[in-house]
Amino acid sequence: MLGLGVVCDEYFVPCLEIFSKKFGLPPDVAGATLMAMGTSAPELFTNVIGTFATQSHDIGLGTIIGTAVFNVLAVSACCGLAVGFAVPLEWWPLTRDCIMYGFVVAALIGIIYDGRIEWWEALILVLLYVVYIAVMYYNRILEKSATSTKEKLNCKKSGGLEEAYKNPPNPDLNQEKPSTENGTTAPNVGSELNLRSDAPIDSRSVASVYSSSSVDEPFHPFQPPKEGLWSKIWWYLMWPNNVLLAITTPDVRRPSCAKFFILTFIMSVLWIGSLTYVAVWMITIIGFTFGAPDSVMGITILAAGSSIPEAVSSVIVSRLGKGSMAISNSIGSNSFDILICLGLPWLIKAAAFSSDGAVSVNSGGVGYSAMMLFGSVLLLYVAIVFNKFKLDKKLGFLFLISYIVFLVLASLIELNVFFVVNPPQCRDCEG
Numbered sequence: 001m002l003g004l005g006v007v008c009d010e011y012f013v014p015c016l017e018i019f020s021k022k023f024g025l026p027p028d029v030a031g032a033t034l035m036a037m038g039t040s041a042p043e044l045f046t047n048v049i050g051t052f053a054t055q056s057h058d059i060g061l062g063t064i065i066g067t068a069v070f071n072v073l074a075v076s077a078c079c080g081l082a083v084g085f086a087v088p089l090e091w092w093p094l095t096r097d098c099i100m101y102g103f104v105v106a107a108l109i110g111i112i113y114d115g116r117i118e119w120w121e122a123l124i125l126v127l128l129y130v131v132y133i134a135v136m137y138y139n140r141i142l143e144k145s146a147t148s149t150k151e152k153l154n155c156k157k158s159g160g161l162e163e164a165y166k167n168p169p170n171p172d173l174n175q176e177k178p179s180t181e182n183g184t185t186a187p188n189v190g191s192e193l194n195l196r197s198d199a200p201i202d203s204r205s206v207a208s209v210y211s212s213s214s215v216d217e218p219f220h221p222f223q224p225p226k227e228g229l230w231s232k233i234w235w236y237l238m239w240p241n242n243v244l245l246a247i248t249t250p251d252v253r254r255p256s257c258a259k260f261f262i263l264t265f266i267m268s269v270l271w272i273g274s275l276t277y278v279a280v281w282m283i284t285i286i287g288f289t290f291g292a293p294d295s296v297m298g299i300t301i302l303a304a305g306s307s308i309p310e311a312v313s314s315v316i317v318s319r320l321g322k323g324s325m326a327i328s329n330s331i332g333s334n335s336f337d338i339l340i341c342l343g344l345p346w347l348i349k350a351a352a353f354s355s356d357g358a359v360s361v362n363s364g365g366v367g368y369s370a371m372m373l374f375g376s377v378l379l380l381y382v383a384i385v386f387n388k389f390k391l392d393k394k395l396g397f398l399f400l401i402s403y404i405v406f407l408v409l410a411s412l413i414e415l416n417v418f419f420v421v422n423p424p425q426c427r428d429c430e431g
Contacts, residue, residue: 006241007275008041011249012268018252018261040333043067044341045276046302051345051359061112061361062295064337065369066303066410068105071330072376073403074304075311079318079326080396087323087391089384091150092143094324097331098381100132104335105374108342113367117359119350125343132335222246245271295366296414300407323391331377365413372406 046063079087107128111121135142222243224235249267250257257264279302287297314326350359379402383395412418 006238007245007249007268007271011245011251011264012041012272014252015261015264015268018258019265040336040341041272042276043337044345045273046280046298047341048345049273049277049280051349052353061342061366062298062369062414063302064298064342065366065373066299067307067337068334069299069369069373069376069403069406070303070307070311071334072373072380073399073406075307075314075330076327076380076391077396077398077400077403078311078315079323080391080393080399082315082396083318083323083391085392087318087321089327089389089391090324091389092146093328094331094381094384094389095146096135096139096142097328098377100135101331101335101377102374104128104132104338105370105377108338109367109370109374112361112370115361115367117346117350117361119347119354119357122343122347122350122359125339126347129336129339129343132339293365293414295369296411299369299410299414318391327391331380365410368413369406369410372410376402376406 043064047061050061050063107125111117111125225232249271250260250264252258252261252264283297283302286301287293314330317323317326346359350357380399383398384391387395
């Protein structure tokens with residue numbers, strides 16, 4: 001899973017950036033399509049392999065639901081606990097993403113509740129992603145309209161203070177800097193990155209704040225870091241993987257290799273597919289050995305392993321004072337996971353490779369996990385609204401406890417503790 005993060009961050013995402021420039025895609029559309037594909041490639045390949053290779057639809061569905069809850073609760077908890085100050089959040093990106101994601105999760109629950117996904121139901125998920133892209137494309141217009149409506153409502157509640165909203169302050173210029181725990185002001189280095197709250201997180205852009213190197217600095221697998229014990233340990237641990245990638249895949253951030261972006265795309269896809277297949281195979285064997293269903297392994301190990309890089313990036317961005325960007329990215333990437341990473345493989349399998357035009361889900365517990373996912377989104381938004389759109393340690397503890405409760409309940413349900421939702425494994429039938 002760690003190797004997957006290196007492939008996606010260092011090779012696949014830079015290659016997709018070149019694709020977006022070649023086709024002239026707007027930033028919002030590029031972020032919602034190509035960049036989302038880059039960051040969600042492990043989840044996409046996990047479900048593809050689970051659907052077509054291992055014939056286990058539960059591991060892909062469980063991984064994506066587990067990843068979604070991790071992104072909503074665990075990432076938010078990490079941001080609230082690790083930052084050290086109350087991170088201000090913008091109301092529009094959070095409201096937009098929570099509303100859209102609520103509809104997406106509701107559609108998923110309606111489709112999988114009977115354990116059978118028809119081809120036209122999978123098609124609905126794919127078409128909903130087209131709607132998602134359209135919303136992102138017209139985000140500026142929708143934001144302006146929503147802000148105007150909100151200001152009018154506030155004017156009526158405050159006794160008609162329309163004059164106060166004729167020249168609203170610029171939130172980027174006049175926003176108060178978040179205060180740290182010792183009373184000092186957090187560094188406002190987010191302006192150095194020109195980060196937008198609805199833009200996808202780029203780990204290389206984040207890293208540029210802490211170094212004098214260029215944002216597009218190529219990856220150097222043969223140059224160990226000069227400082228930091230953990231950085232050196234990590235470098236030596238990942239060195240075999242990094243050398244293989246450097247030998248087989250051109251780094252398009254090097255001027256001499258930029259013209260080979262198509263080869264980089266092909267090699268990245270091959271590497272991601274190969275590593276994902278090995279990861280899914282190993283997790284399946286481990287789960288079978290210990291008698292754990294595929295859905296449990298997907299919700300826990302695969303979900304957390306594939307989401308750790310996003311959690312680290314979100315914490316770094318939150319420390320820059322851009323909490324809205326971190327939360328919006330974690331919620332927004334979930335829409336791609338459900339609508340495309342689940343919907344597209346299901347559509348192809350049901351329409352072209354299934355005799356009855358449907359795909360079956362063995363576990364009945366993933367439906368309950370999906371309902372808990374909907375509840376996690378609702379909890380996130382309501383808690384942040386009551387906390388006046390600020391993310392602090394208080395909410396961090398709340399989200400962390402909620403995520404632990406989700407893992408425990410989802411695992412117990414999948415293990416048939418409360419009621420039977422999973423059929424017995426083959427070795428259980430022999431006895």
